[in-house]
């Protein structure tokens with residue numbers, strides 16, 4: 511029996527449609543509300559920020575949304591991504607569990623994010639948009655949109671959270687290599703940024719602030735639109751290509767997942783893998799234990815409140831009902847920069863409320879223990895964010911060993927960690943601190959949640 515088992519699909523099997531979980535939900539999502547009137551928003555309210563095709567994908571109830579051929583053409587460079595059976599890791603753990611992972615680090619930018627960056631750039635170009643502005647935490651989303659912008663001839667400007675801008679110069683260089691402009695946020699280019707800097711000139715930045723800056727610029731300029739790398743329904747929709755491929759690949763294995771694990775920042779890679787399986791379950795298929803994993807330092811699903819909140823600090827975005835730590839919450843500067851958002855995708859939040867998924871939080875040192883154990887067995891060095899999924903999968907496999915039962919575990923290896931080796935250097939140097947968030951700050955951020963009369 512060989513040690514490395516890799517399930518590959520021919521590129522003709524790249525799915526022809528994305529899967530929309532909204533078509534199969536037992537209860538619809540609560541409406542998105544206008545930040546001023548607090549009434550449900552219509553497509554026109556979002557038109558300054560997004561091209562109409564993406565707005566329609568945000569609200570569609572159709573089960574299948576066709577993938578345009580030019581997008582499939584770009585996907586062909588790295589898709590279908592491989593599904594691996596982690597046999598060597600199973601041996602190390604001495605577990606009867608079967609562990610599989612879908613590897614999204616094979617994209618040019620090194621993560622799952624190009625799965626949505628490419629269609630977003632495509633639909634914007636079709637709508638005649640010349641420039642996109644966005645935010646980025648660790649730089650994964652910024653570099654993915656920069657890559658997609660280069661392919662479709664769109665200028666890209668990225669507001670990068672200040673701590674990451676200083677800590678991760680290689681990601682910044684990658685964005686610049688693709689031709690994007692990268693600015694540290696908070697910046698003095700926007701009202702939102704200037705207001706923050708006036709209060710605190712050395713502010714480390716947050717995703718919520720960077721979103722405010724990008725949204726402000728897009729809202730003020732007709733030819734500039736905004737792009738978001740997670741959270742929104744259309745972003746999660748684009749990521750479902752991952753889970754659909756995995757369903758086809760599982761048909762080759764003779765197995766089917768009992769447990770699915772994904773890490774959650776805004777929820778997109780988790781949703782991308784899990785939603786097609788949850789949809790199959792809701793249509794009468796097998797029930798799966800679906801687990802979202804997150805950092806204890808930014809515990810949105812495990813400690814956040816399910817409430818209407820803004821997506822950004824300056825309160826320019828619509829209000830969505832989601833698990834949130836409060837839009838002013840600034841988590842401590844831990845290494846999984848992609849998991850530092852105060853909110854969570856409304857669809858992922860809704861699933862947990864419906865009891866269709868659950869969530870677990872881990873400290874930084876425990877997720878790096880898992881990532882290093884994984885790398886030594888399987889050879890791939892995971893991104894710090896993905897280490898949260900590795901931790902969840904390894905814990906499930908250990909539980910199988912202790913209970914003497916075999917389960918099939920599938921997790922999303924959302925990206926590689928080649929640009930994050932400083933985090934590993936800090937781990938080996940004993941410098942990774944298990945930072946706790948500030949309880950008083952969380953309480954005050956939650957106290958500041960907008961009061962909203964729930965629409966009936």
Ligand SMILES: *Cc1c(COP(=O)(O)O)cnc(C)c1O
Pocket residue numbers: 621622623650651739740741773774775776777778779780848849893895896924925926
């Ligand atoms: C951005 C990122 C995440 C977190 O974002 P989600 O939208 O929750 O997927 C996770 N893993 C990697 C590798 C990322 O780049």
